[in-house]
Amino acid sequence: MKKISFIILCGVLTFGCEIDEQINPNAPAVENIAEGATETDLNNLVTGVLARMRNSYSIYATATGTITRELYLFDADPRNTTDLIGTEGALDNDSFYTTANWINRYRTIKNCNILLESLPNADESVSAAERDGYSGFAKTMIAHQFLIIWGAYFDSGIRLDVDDPDDFGPLVTDEAQVLQYVRDLLDEANDELAGAEFAMIFTSGFDGFDTPTTFAQFNRALAARAAIYAGDGAAALNHLDDSFFDINGDLNVGPKMIFSTTGGDLLNDLFKTPGQNGNQIFASDTWINEAQAGDPRVSEKVTQRASSFTKSGITVNYETNLYATSTSPIDIIRNEELMLIYAEANITDGTNAEALAGINAVRAGWGWANPLAGTVTIDDVLYERRYSLWGEAHRMVDLRRTGNLNETYVTLDPVTTTDDDGNVIPATQEIFNQFPVPLDEVGN
Structure with missing residues (x-):
C-alpha cells in the first residue's frame, strides 16, 4: 500500500481548507499532534x-449500483456504462472505480489512527473520559469504513492492519x-x-447523535448491520435494542454526511440536475418493472423522462x-434500514x-396501505x-x-453493441462479485 498522507481539514462548522502533509523539520504536523495534542488538534x-469519509462515496454507490443493474451513471466516462456491466471483460484494477473508493476509505482510517495514536500523549x-470519547469515535468510524471496503472488495482482500504506514499487514480474504x-x-x-x-464538535449531520450515549446508539x-452481514440474527437483535431503532418511529432518523456550497467543501455528487443527459443517474428499467x-x-x-435515452447500448x-439538491445529506445509517435488519434478524x-x-x-412509513401477510422469507426482505x-x-x-x-436476481437490461459489419447485436454482459x-496493492 502506498503511504497515505496525513490530512487536516480546517474549520469546525463547515468543511474545507484541505492541507496535505507539509514537511517542516522544526515542527512536523504529525509529530506535533502525536506529542501533546490539544483539544483543538x-x-x-x-x-x-x-469530511474525508464523504470523498468518493458517490463512486462507490454508482459503481456497485451499476453492477447490480439498479442504476446507471451516464457521464463523460464510458467505463461507467461498459466496464461495470462486463461488456469489456474483467474490471480494471487501475481504474477510478477501483482505486478512488479504496484510497479515500483508507485515508479516513489513517486520520482515525492518528487520532488514536495522539491520545496517550x-x-x-x-x-x-474525553480521551475515551475520542477513541470510541475513532474506532466506530474505522469500523464503518472497513464495512464499506469489505462491501466493495470482498474476497479480493482488504487490509485490516494499517496502523503502521511503513509496515502494513497482509490482504485478508x-x-x-x-x-x-x-x-x-x-x-x-x-x-x-x-x-x-x-x-x-460534530457537524449538523450528527444532531441527536453527538453525545456519548447517543453516539453509542449509532455504534x-x-x-447490527455487521451482525446481519455475518448471519448472526440474535446478535443483530441485541444490538438493535441498544441502538436508535424504533419500529414506530420516523424512517429517516439517523446520522448523515452533510454537504455545502462553502468554498473548498464538497457537494453531494449523487444529486443530478433533472432533465440533463451528460451527467445523470438513471434507474434501470428492470428496477421499475419488477416493483x-x-x-x-x-x-x-x-422521475420518468419525457422520452427514452440511450448510451453505450x-x-x-x-x-x-433521490436527492433534492446538491447539498442534500446522505444517510450513514437510518431507522428504515434498522427496521429491515429487524425483519431479517x-x-x-x-x-x-x-x-x-x-x-x-417500513411500508406504513411510506404511506403504503399494502401490508404483507403469511410467512416472510429472505426474498421478501431483499x-x-x-x-x-x-x-x-x-x-x-x-x-x-x-x-x-x-442472473436469477439481477435481471440484465437489454444492451446492444455494433459488430465489425456495423450490425447492432446484443452485447455480452457479466455480473461481477x-x-x-x-494495482498498487498487488504484491505488496
Whole structure:
C-alpha cells in the first residue's frame, strides 16, 4: 500500500481548507499532534474524519449500483456504462472505480489512527473520559469504513492492519475474519463510550447523535448491520435494542454526511440536475418493472423522462430524484434500514410475526396501505431493501451475502453493441462479485 498522507481539514462548522502533509523539520504536523495534542488538534482530526469519509462515496454507490443493474451513471466516462456491466471483460484494477473508493476509505482510517495514536500523549487538559470519547469515535468510524471496503472488495482482500504506514499487514480474504474484526472494533468503541465525555464538535449531520450515549446508539446500529452481514440474527437483535431503532418511529432518523456550497467543501455528487443527459443517474428499467404495483418508493425516488435515452447500448426511461439538491445529506445509517435488519434478524431467529412487523412498519412509513401477510422469507426482505435503499450502495452486498448475486436476481437490461459489419447485436454482459484490489496493492 502506498503511504497515505496525513490530512487536516480546517474549520469546525463547515468543511474545507484541505492541507496535505507539509514537511517542516522544526515542527512536523504529525509529530506535533502525536506529542501533546490539544483539544483543538484532536477536534481538527475529528473534522477531518467526517469530511474525508464523504470523498468518493458517490463512486462507490454508482459503481456497485451499476453492477447490480439498479442504476446507471451516464457521464463523460464510458467505463461507467461498459466496464461495470462486463461488456469489456474483467474490471480494471487501475481504474477510478477501483482505486478512488479504496484510497479515500483508507485515508479516513489513517486520520482515525492518528487520532488514536495522539491520545496517550495528549495535553493534560484532555481528561481521561474525553480521551475515551475520542477513541470510541475513532474506532466506530474505522469500523464503518472497513464495512464499506469489505462491501466493495470482498474476497479480493482488504487490509485490516494499517496502523503502521511503513509496515502494513497482509490482504485478508476471509469474510468471517473481516466481519469479526469489525464487530470486535465496534464493541471496543462501545465499551469506551460508556464512560466517555465528548469535547469534540460534530457537524449538523450528527444532531441527536453527538453525545456519548447517543453516539453509542449509532455504534450499535452499525453493530447490527455487521451482525446481519455475518448471519448472526440474535446478535443483530441485541444490538438493535441498544441502538436508535424504533419500529414506530420516523424512517429517516439517523446520522448523515452533510454537504455545502462553502468554498473548498464538497457537494453531494449523487444529486443530478433533472432533465440533463451528460451527467445523470438513471434507474434501470428492470428496477421499475419488477416493483410491486403501487409501491410509492418508485415514484418518490425516480422521475420518468419525457422520452427514452440511450448510451453505450443501454436504454433508460427514469432518472434519479433521490436527492433534492446538491447539498442534500446522505444517510450513514437510518431507522428504515434498522427496521429491515429487524425483519431479517427475526427470520433468522424464527419469529415470523416480528419479521412481518418490521417489513410492514417500513411500508406504513411510506404511506403504503399494502401490508404483507403469511410467512416472510429472505426474498421478501431483499425486495424491501431493494426499494427502500435504492441508490445507497446496499444491493451488491445484499445479493452477494445471500448467495444471489447472479442472473436469477439481477435481471440484465437489454444492451446492444455494433459488430465489425456495423450490425447492432446484443452485447455480452457479466455480473461481477467484487472489485479487484488496486494495482498498487498487488504484491505488496
